[in-house]
Amino acid sequence: MASVAERLQVSPFMTFFVIVSMQIGVGVLGFQRVIAKTAGHDAWISVLLAGASSHLILIVLYWLLQQADGDFLLLHQRLFGRWVGGALSSLLALYFAAMAFVVLRTYIEVIQVWMFPDLKTWEFSLAFLFLCLYITVGGFRVVVGICFFCLIIPSYLLFTFWFVLDYTDFYQLLPILDHPPSTIVKAAKQMTLTMLGYETILLFYPFIKRGNQSAKWAHAALLTTTLFYALLTVLTLAYFSEKQLQRQIWPTLTMWKIVELPFIERFEYIGIANWLLIILPNVCLGLWCSSRICKQLFPVRQKTALLVIAAICFFSTLLIHDRKEVDFVNTILNRVGFYFLYIWIPCLAGITYIVKKVRGNV
Amino acid sequence: MSIRTALLIGFTVAILCGCLRKEILDDINIESAVGFDEAGKEKIRGTVLIPVYKKGETANKTLTAVSPTAKDVLEELQYKTSEPLVNGSIETALYGKRLAKRGIFPFVNKFHRDASIGARLYLAVVDGTAERLLEGRYGRQGSGIYLSNLLKQNIEQRDLPKTNLHLFLKTYYADGKDPFLPYIRRVGEDVQVIGVALFRNDRMVDTIGRSDMFYFKIAADAYSEGTHTIRLNRQHYVSIKNISTKRTISFSGPKTRPHIHVHLALEGVVREYKRGAFTFDVRKSVEKTFEQQIRSKTAALLRRFQEKHIDPIGFGDLAASRYRQFRHRDFYKNYSHLPIRVTAEVTIRDTGIIE
Incomplete structure (x- = not known):
């Protein structure tokens, strides 16, 4: 068992909050358009399909973690030796850092388009990354605390979709399964980016007390996000007509435009501002995972690694200038995440299984 | 120590982030309604209505500009005001009958693209010109509020089927449904709903009179x-x-x-x-x-x-x-x-x- 002092650990049920808050990020603001483009009004089935497949992957992740006594990086080293294993693990560090950066840059774009066109990327990026550093330096328990609050506080946003119901035509979802199965599966694949986040379990697993008990909470988390996404997709498909949806870059935000309260004329501003809380755990946990890998691989302190990674993230956000580039990095991350979870993880499980048969242990 | 310095820098940056363009209510002109009319071939006349708040009542001011179709006529109006025009609280957009027959999509899409415009914006077709309608003085709270209340009341409690920017766009983009909008007219110092304007794509092709509106609403809405x-x-x-x-x-x-x-x-x-x-x-x-x-x-x-x-x-x-x-x-x-x-x-x- 990887040695993490008990005072640094969290209880198993916290896994739920960490995974849900990591999964819900910027993807939610615009995933509907992408999957509806492929699967039309059957897109909600794709969401359920993507959810089901991520449950399977999660089972594999837990199996792998058990084989390696909770330390995923150790698995890489034992299977591929010090150098190749280390290289693979540093790719993983890069992946988590990229995740933090993509989420942050996409969010900044939303602010620039919807609220403050003259907001400079660097101003927000710098301020936000300092906040994230401040949280992450506090250690994993603080990050988990942020995950908890940043899920609870914005959860009231769910009620705002009540206003949308007035303008929904649910017959638009009929007939069910009118699209060929291949397109539905393809749309499920496009859901990956929105589903991403639960693979962080690979790194924070040692920080959970009685780690093997966390599995049911992790599955509960996946189920929650899947149902939430499915609900949101159903609402979106009923709210927009098909070609209209294709014109929206952020359907979720556009849906907020219909919300009208006696004291708030335009709700999407509240929504976007609140979305900062949803982004915060994404970036914090991304930075934390990345720095944790660095700490284990290289002879550096985690704080130093954090500073370097945050700096890299900061400069990367400056390199992205427009919608096309934001879209591009999102697509890339989506693809990498897909290959990592659905290709690399099953391969790794296969190799582990064979090695275990041959050597007797991993 | 290094963390403390870092935090100090972070704090400074956080404060600097407040240095964005400010929009102070007293220093801007808030548009409350806009109108579009045809002004000869390839030209568009745009009208905006600005409430002027005075003690006890609200006066109205209208601004008009003509520009070639392709150009943004409302931007043209910025040259005519001392204070910047802000379009975040437009509640009604009116289209003159002749323009509606030619197609209004370019002048609706503009609102669709604009993040600061709400989806509940009312659209309506005017029998006559939007400019003349907007020049009238209606109600004590200002014409803008009058117009949006008129449409709101008629939709919620009378025979006008539900319409707004979102629904217009939804039906415009739908393959199996065509849009419709309220059809209104200025009568002296009042505005009346006189029917429903029916569209094929973005062109008005027919109107329904007031006596048929009830039957239309129960069938459509x-x-x-x-x-x-x-x-x-x-x-x-x-x-x-x-x-x-x-x-x-x-x-x-x-x-x-x-x-x-x-x-x-x-x-x-x-x-x-x-x-x-x-x-x-x-x-x-x-x-x-x-x-x-x-x-x-x-x-x-x-x-x-x-x-x-x-x-x-x-x-x-x-x-x-x-x-x-x-x-x-x-x-x-x-x-x-x-x-x-x-x-x-x-x-x-x-x-x-x-x-």
Whole structure:
């Protein structure tokens, strides 16, 4: 068992909050358009399909973690030796850092388009990354605390979709399964980016007390996000007509435009501002995972690694200038995440299984 | 120590982030309604209405500019004001009749793209020009509020079917439904809803008069809360307040040329009946007459839509949800010859607090 002092650990049920808050990020603001483009009004089935497949992957992740006594990086080293294993693990560090950066840059774009066109990327990026550093330096328990609050506080946003119901035509979802199965599966694949986040379990697993008990909470988390996404997709498909949806870059935000309260004329501003809380755990946990890998691989302190990674993230956000580039990095991350979870993880499980048969242990 | 310095820098940056463009209410002109008219070939006249707040009442100011179609006419107006125009609280956008016949999509899409415009923005077509309508002075709270309240009231409690920016765009982009908008006119120092303007794509092709609006609303919107007066015989009228409407549209037969059946079930209460007691027999005959009227008027409306080749009810989209592998093009090829049957069922629930 990887040695993490008990005072640094969290209880198993916290896994739920960490995974849900990591999964819900910027993807939610615009995933509907992408999957509806492929699967039309059957897109909600794709969401359920993507959810089901991520449950399977999660089972594999837990199996792998058990084989390696909770330390995923150790698995890489034992299977591929010090150098190749280390290289693979540093790719993983890069992946988590990229995740933090993509989420942050996409969010900044939303602010620039919807609220403050003259907001400079660097101003927000710098301020936000300092906040994230401040949280992450506090250690994993603080990050988990942020995950908890940043899920609870914005959860009231769910009620705002009540206003949308007035303008929904649910017959638009009929007939069910009118699209060929291949397109539905393809749309499920496009859901990956929105589903991403639960693979962080690979790194924070040692920080959970009685780690093997966390599995049911992790599955509960996946189920929650899947149902939430499915609900949101159903609402979106009923709210927009098909070609209209294709014109929206952020359907979720556009849906907020219909919300009208006696004291708030335009709700999407509240929504976007609140979305900062949803982004915060994404970036914090991304930075934390990345720095944790660095700490284990290289002879550096985690704080130093954090500073370097945050700096890299900061400069990367400056390199992205427009919608096309934001879209591009999102697509890339989506693809990498897909290959990592659905290709690399099953391969790794296969190799582990064979090695275990041959050597007797991993 | 290094962390503390870092935090200090972070704090400074956080404060600096407040240095964005400010919009102080007293220093800006808030547009409350806009209008677009045709001004000769390839030219557009844009009008904005700005409320001027004074003690006790609100005055109105209108600004007008003409620009070539391709250019943004509202931007042109910025040259005419000392304070910047802000469009975040536009509640009504009006389109002159002649422009509406030419196509209004470019002037709607502008609002669609703009993040600061709400989806509940009311759109309406003006009989005459939008400019003349906006120049009038209506209500004490300013013309902008007057116009949006007029439309809101007529949608929520009268016979105007639900419309706004979102619904216009939804039906504009839908393959199986055509948009419609309120049709209004300036009458002296008032504005009146005179009907509904029907569109094919973004061009106005027909209008429905006020007497047919009730039948249009129950067919298109499936919900109406208006009061409707029907004529029993020569001298006798009865006023019925509509409580609930249920619309059922069913299709049968092949998907390229289905038989359409529209069933309208209404429930209402008697508002006014001048001649003696409202007995069971009278009730039955009122229900019968009302049913008969709904049947004939709605059927006539639907036939008119078929002749004009427009589908504001959305038969195409409804059919698409009933048939697998539905093709809108095949459906609309035969649309004008499809047999549409209308049936109605009226229930009068109460007679008010007297019998």
